Amino acid sequence: MLKPTDIANPDYFHKVVDCQWACPAHTPVPEYIRLIAHGRYSDAYMINWKSNVFPGILGRTCDRPCEPACRRSRVEDENLVKGKKEPVAICRLKRVAADYKDDDDINSKMPKAPEKNGRRVACIGGGPSSLTVARDLAVLGYEIVIYDQDPKLGGFIRTQIPHFRLPESVIDEEVGYITGIGNVEFRHQRVDSLKAVLAEGYDAVFVGSGAPRGRDLDVPGRKEAAANIHIGLDWLSSVSFGHIDKVGKRVIVLGGGNTAMDCCRTARRLGGEDVKVIVRSGFDEMKASPWEKEDAIGEDIPILNMLVPKEVRHEGGKIKGVLFEKVVAKYDDKGRRSLVPSGEPDEFHECDDVLVAIGQENAFPWIEKDAGIEFDKWGLPQLNEKTFASTHPKVFFGGDAAFGPKNIIWAAAHGHEAATSIHKMLIGENPEERPAPGVNVASQKMGIHEWSYDNAPTIDHRLKVPHRPKQEALKDIMAEVELGFDPQLAFKEAQRCLNCDVQTVFSGQLCIECDACVDICPMDCITFTENGEEKELRTRLTAPAMNPTQDLYIGAGLKTQRVMVKDEDVCLHCGLCAERCPTGAWDMRKYYIEMTHAEHACRKQ
């Protein structure tokens, strides 16, 4: 028998907001999308800024874990929207907030550092995780010192992401909001010793040094042709700082991740005419985000799959091309994949330059063996997964340095958690006790048939972000390819959002079991029935609840001793159940759930 759902637990309705739940930083997505629809771009920006720190940057570059989770992609009907089921373009809407915000308004909303509290925290690495720690702690009076080897803050955001995807002005602006708080000092200094940093007497040290080492190619001919073989990470960084401004006409990019996509598109802009990506795995298994692959293909870059580099051919120190062995994927009993030679003849591809983007690794040569930091067998620090504390009491990790290469949004999420831990530790609280999120509940009822949100779902298909014409884009490496939604497109796309944070809240004591909600629900989500075991219950609802990752909302307190079962999976949050309810047993209530950062870290769980 299923227990009645405990909606007092903030996680229950948080989970219903699929995008927010999937976001590592738990950004309140539907709230800022509504604000964008209302033209309140600055407010939408500030919600993002609080949660994920880099709205303008993420609105262009995020890996978007929110979008595959979006409920919209589960409820669309191909015939109605005339196209495949698609999530809301959450990421690109975020950019709209950044593009159209009122800068004066934003500046006035930015926090300022209070008087110094006498504590000093060092952040090693100037990337997103360190910057997040700096922001969360600077507003509490901490003095922050950020170390980075590069002349400007930003880390991989600045060095790895080509400017045609992310203009430098956006980085400068959003880094500026953090340094502008005050109490944040940047030292353009490479850190070669953790002990030396600790010796400076910091109260805590945060390591956000990323995963800076690009994996190298290990095949015959690599050394001899070294002049024309470049490690993708380093090459992109050199391009970013203007040290490299051209490449050969024929370029092979090895690797199937997002770095490979950035390499090949950069090469197209530096003189590469015949640029191709060659990958060991199949197309669908590539690590690159689908839209990045799409953009690369759109710039006339073919992606060749199931080819493993075997040898670099060269002549007189000059590269001729790369020989590839053709492979096929074989799966063992456990479903593990291995690539085995297909037996077909090897393929040779001529080229002038090779860019190697076959993975990146963590490297901590600057952490002394006796510094008190324990590492695991993969070379990653041993961390408390909740607090991000290392085995050294004063040292915390976050971003790619913590659990290996991930994305910017993860770095921001780690930064928040680490900052909370550092603050709790330094005010004498137990960092293991994590603060509960803030929850603000508000009924959306305005009148008998009126709600304070747009409850009628649209059936519009996902809109495409306008791009700069290809010929123009390829000519200028600084010209941003994506032009972003304009306010009209943004409004239309924002209206596709189902407002999943406006929750259907059920009060069994008020229900007279008239079935009005069951009859009106367009998605057949609601059933009044005898309670039972979940697995069996899921099969005998008005419509079967076949997605076990989505909860059943169980409402009790009914006169007939039955239970109300609502399948959260495909609810449109249209509010018709509440509108047709004669007794107010259903209400549409907005649950604004906000993660608690260091600022309010003393909030008890």
Added chain:
Amino acid sequence: MTYIAKPRLHHPSLVKNKAGFTRRDYEGAVSTLCAGCGHDSISAAIIQACYELDILPHQVAKLSGIGCSSKAPTYFVGASHGFNTVHGRMPSVMTGANLANRDLIYMGVSGDGDSASIGLGQFAHVMRRGVNMTYIVMNNGVYGLTKGQFSATADKGSISKKGVSNPDSSIDMVSLAILMGATFVGRSFSGDKHQLVPLIKAAMDHKGAAFLDVISPCVAFNNHAGSTKSYDYVREHNEALNRIDFIETREEITTSYDPGTTKIVQQHDGSILRLRKLGEDYDPSDKVAAVKRVQEGLHAGEVVTGLLYVDPTPSDLHANLNTVDVPLNTLNAPDLCPGTSALDKINASLR
């Protein structure tokens, strides 16, 4: 009512029936009745029944009189024919329509005011004549549109929302329909679709006058303590005599039941009504026993529900009148005016 239209998005598992429609295709406009009205649940049950019967919407004619219930046909099977007639006169219009086109599926929707007060005479005669139809009374015991006066079906002694006791005897539509000659009579409750949907399906398939009295609580004016037509009262006093499974002839019967627990009624067209007994032994094909059981229930304050009476071999208006087999509207001039030779033959036969 609701300001937004019901979204067209639907559950991914929605499937099409043999007619090529999903259940959603049988919906009508969004209801403008009060929230929680039992009538909306009956509309939903009709939608479900039509979907399950693979009915082509354009072969359905919905007729109604005046009242809350008579608005309801707008809210189901939108792609069908509809006629909102004069108060209490729906049976006449339906009789005429049926005579003109016998091929349509006729559904009369009426209320306790429309059928038991102003239209009582018409109600009696449409049953007598055996018009092939499904006649549903959405019975809530009050005049909802005029703010809750007792209707003719309100039980004697039931209490109005204002606290007044009803001094008049009530008209029992089920007893009346059986006595007047309806050949399929059932009663159900808007809050029990498991019982209601199969009853509607069987009634729609019945080739004669089928009547369903569906208790449908009025949330606005008749859902309080002391009412005998409230959700709570009906749930507490519901005496379901049977559960019916309606089986169309074209489907093979695959499940078997213990002989003591079910009763099979095979109708004239070969379709089968399988009645699962609930408690007492009840034979719905025995007219005298049916009237007796329904009256006993009334005296005991029970709401007796289920298939209460069925004549498996009904004859309908067209059989009684010996009309042609095709709809009158398909007869063309040569059929209607066969010429002098035909006239001569008739004249000769009369000489």
